[in-house]
Amino acid sequence: MGNVAIVVASHGEFAKYALDSAQMIVGKQENCGSMSVTMDLTLDEAKKNMAKTIDELDCSNGLVILVDIFGGTPSNVSGNFLLENDNILVISGLNLPMLIELLLNRDKPLNQIALQLEEAYKQGFTNINKLFEERGEEDDECQIL
Template identity: 30%
Template structure:
């Protein structure tokens, strides 16, 4: 049983990252991976309820790893409300490298997969000048 993955992002970001990852990996992404867009004019308390419900739908028994795009922004703040829920792991700063790392380590369980997400995002930041 694999940990489900939910990208919690501003409008369009998660869908774009999933589309690109699918093209780069030349594979389809299963039903245990999805994105959840939070609009700029949302009501955060309502989004917490909807996001919790989406996690319950996506969870196939091994929990859900939530990847958010920008720490401190609304998607991240909404996702943080689920941090205390059972089998929910949260990593901020989502980028393509992080997502690809997670998809390549799908066999890992929740906390180990969350650590791979963190490492994938962190290790992709490189000084180029």
């Protein structure tokens, strides 16, 4: 199986910069795009922008759309495409660990990608204060790892 296409979508420019940041870590990626919902964009314009972004990609191996917030415009627009196609995975909760996980595992089937993104989302959260409290103040350096 080849690589799935990826669209990262968010309110504001978050998606664009998240994709830029992830590529800084894992390297430049092909067959990826981002879509930003800005204050001046109507719902119809958002749908057109998403369609344009998807049309520019090779989705023959599937498409993963990673959105910021469930129920927001990027999520709702993505849901419309999900209803029209059966080879799309839409996941909310965009964060950098999830995006990196997606970029590193985009050669897998959509159902496996979904499971890995769920796990990456959980592992991406660490209460560092709690971690420090559990480890105690054994030395003066601020070492977490």
